[in-house]
Amino acid sequence: MELQKITELIDLMSRSDLTELQLQEGGHSLRLSRGAATNNAVKVGARGTKDALEGTSTEIVSAEADADEPPPQVPLPSTCIERHIFKSTMVGTFFRARAPGDEPFIDVGQEVRAGQTLGVIEAMKMLTELECDVDGRIAEILVENGSLVEFGQPLFSIE
Secondary structure, three states, rough: OHHHHHHHHHHHHHOOOOOOOEEEEEOOOEEEEEEEOOOOOOOOOOOOOOOOOOOEEEEEEEOOOOOOOOOOOOEOOHHHHHEEEEOOOOOOEEOOOOOOOOOOOOOOOOOOOOOEEEEEEEEEEEEEEEOOOOEEEEEEEOOOOOOOEEEEEEEEEEO
């Protein structure tokens, strides 16, 4: 299970009334829960991650994992949780500038306003502008210029 998918599920859970979410994919199982009864304990599969959100516990268990062997633990960047994640509104190719050789619409560290163009997505020879939905500062650009992006894929992290 990819870290990006886990982060998206945590974000979804934090924006909803869900108190528990359980998902099985491939040889991994993921259980997210929040509330006073959680203990922030984490079980991690061979390629899993560790998450220590306040009031949230996460379990990722590999179906092939040996119960006697402690799995490796990798911390989840807490900065991803505290920031607004701007996601793709469509499928296509992401570009930071309108044309090759043009200056990018925005750079990391730049202040942005709601309605400001962050980039464009090209689909079927049509360019669609991506308009910022919050005021803030660009903390991270999460995709490479010229990358194929999916609907709902995180593109920018905004503080």
